[in-house]
Amino acid sequence: MNHLTKCVCILTVVAVLFTLSHSETPATCSVVQGVIGLNGRDGRDGATGPKGDPGMRGEPGIPGERGNPGLPGKVGPKGNPGELGNTGVADADSAMKIAALESQIASLENQINWLKHVLIFPHSQATSGNKVYMSIDRAEDFSNSLIICKMYGGILPSPENSAEDLAIYELAKKTGKHGFLGINDRQLEGKFVHIDGRPAVYMNWRDTEPNGQRTENCVEQDPKRRKWNDIPCEWTRTIMCEFKMI
Numbered sequence: 001m002n003h004l005t006k007c008v009c010i011l012t013v014v015a016v017l018f019t020l021s022h023s024e025t026p027a028t029c030s031v032v033q034g035v036i037g038l039n040g041r042d043g044r045d046g047a048t049g050p051k052g053d054p055g056m057r058g059e060p061g062i063p064g065e066r067g068n069p070g071l072p073g074k075v076g077p078k079g080n081p082g083e084l085g086n087t088g089v090a091d092a093d094s095a096m097k098i099a100a101l102e103s104q105i106a107s108l109e110n111q112i113n114w115l116k117h118v119l120i121f122p123h124s125q126a127t128s129g130n131k132v133y134m135s136i137d138r139a140e141d142f143s144n145s146l147i148i149c150k151m152y153g154g155i156l157p158s159p160e161n162s163a164e165d166l167a168i169y170e171l172a173k174k175t176g177k178h179g180f181l182g183i184n185d186r187q188l189e190g191k192f193v194h195i196d197g198r199p200a201v202y203m204n205w206r207d208t209e210p211n212g213q214r215t216e217n218c219v220e221q222d223p224k225r226r227k228w229n230d231i232p233c234e235w236t237r238t239i240m241c242e243f244k245m246i
C-alpha cells in the first residue's frame with residue numbers, strides 16, 4: 001500500500017466515524033479503533049540566549065533635608081589699626097596750632113645751633129645759598145680738622161664753584177691763616193676728590209700747583225691770594241669748617 005492509498009483509507013475511516021457519531025443509527029462499519037500510543041519524549045532544552053541590554057538609568061533620588069548649622073569658628077587674629085579719621089573743626093584748629101608751635105620750636109633750635117657755632121667759631125662767612133663757612137682759632141692736621149668739623153655737624157670746606165671758593169677765601173683772609181680744604185688726592189695721586197669721594201670739578205690752583213706728587217695730598221686755601229696749593233696732610237692749619245644751614 002502506497003502513501004496515497006493509506007491517506008485515502010484514513011480519511012475514509014475518519015469520515016465514517018464522524019458520520020456514526022452524528023447519526024441515530026448505530027454504525028455497522030467493521031473498522032476497529034487502535035490503542036492510543038505513548039506520549040513522545042520531551043525535546044532537549046534550547047541554547048542559552050544572548051546577554052540582555054543594560055537597564056535604563058534610574059531617576060535621581062529625592063534631595064535630603066538640610067542639616068543643622070555648624071558651630072561658630074575660632075576668633076580670628078587682631079586686625080591692623082585703622083586710619084585716623086577726619087578731625088572735626090575744633091580738632092583741625094588744634095592741629096594747626098600744634099603745627100605752628102612745632103615750626104617755631106624747629107626755628108628756635110636752628111637759631112640755638114647757629115649761636116653755638118658762632119660762639120665756637122668766632123669768624124664766619126656765609127656764601128650765596130645755604131652754606132656757611134666758619135673758623136676756630138686752633139691749628140690741627142688734616143685728619144683732626146676733619147674730625148672736629150664733623151663733631152660740630154660740618155665738613156672741611158669743599159668749594160664746588162667760584163662763589164663758594166670766594167667765601168672761603170674771605171674767611172681765610174679774616175683769620176690771616178691758611179686753612180685746609182676738604183679736597184684731597186689721598187686715595188689716588190692726581191685724582192682730587194671731595195670728602196664724600198665725588199671728583200672735584202671746580203679747582204683753583206696757584207701757578208705751578210699742584211706739585212707735591214705723592215708727598216702732598218691735601219689742599220690749603222691761601223689767605224693772601226685766592227689760590228690753592230697742595231701740601232702734606234700732616235701739616236697743621238687753622239681749622240675752617242663748612243655747615244649747611246636749614
Ligand SMILES: [Ca+2]
Pocket residue numbers: 185189190212213214215216217218230
Ligand atoms: Ca698728591
Ligand SMILES: [Ca+2]
Pocket residue numbers: 209210211212216229230231
Ligand atoms: Ca704744593
